[in-house]
Amino acid sequence: MPFHIGSGCLPAIISNRRIYRIAWSDTPPEMSSWEKMKEFFCSTHQTEALECIWTICHPPA
Template sequence: MPLSVGQGYFTSSISSEKFNAIKESARLPELSLWEKIKAYFFTTHHAEALECIFNLYHHQELNLTPVQVRGAYIKLRALASQGCKEQFIIESQEHADKLIIKDDNGDNILSIEVECHPEAFGLA
């Protein structure tokens, strides 16, 4: 499982297939019936995580600012289970930051570049 969100016993997994489906879709993903039932009884933050992933993949179409993109990335990292937080990597370059999420094998499951802005550095 590439990304686990939630804390303690109340976690939910987001597969690399789900990442790819979100990347290819122009619509925000909906929770399955089982995911809705789990969300009703337990706070897994699955829907919030899916929204963050969608915003990251579609930040250009949504006209998100670099600060908003970085904010979605940082929020997704905060929602991730403790053991998955090291899968989030920011590679700072001269004019852009590369925001990366790796799977358990070290392969990129998400990698986007955003412009560097002075106000964006306060979010890290």
């Protein structure tokens, strides 16, 4: 089930596949250029959501 973020003109959607990649990756997630533009103009808060997913999947020791 995808994770929907924001309620503006173009809400962000984080797919199951992306969450899975974040969970198994050793590096923090990066946003594409299009995602960064949506974040700037539509205030999707996707950056914060990705950071939260990263923290949940990789808790500090």
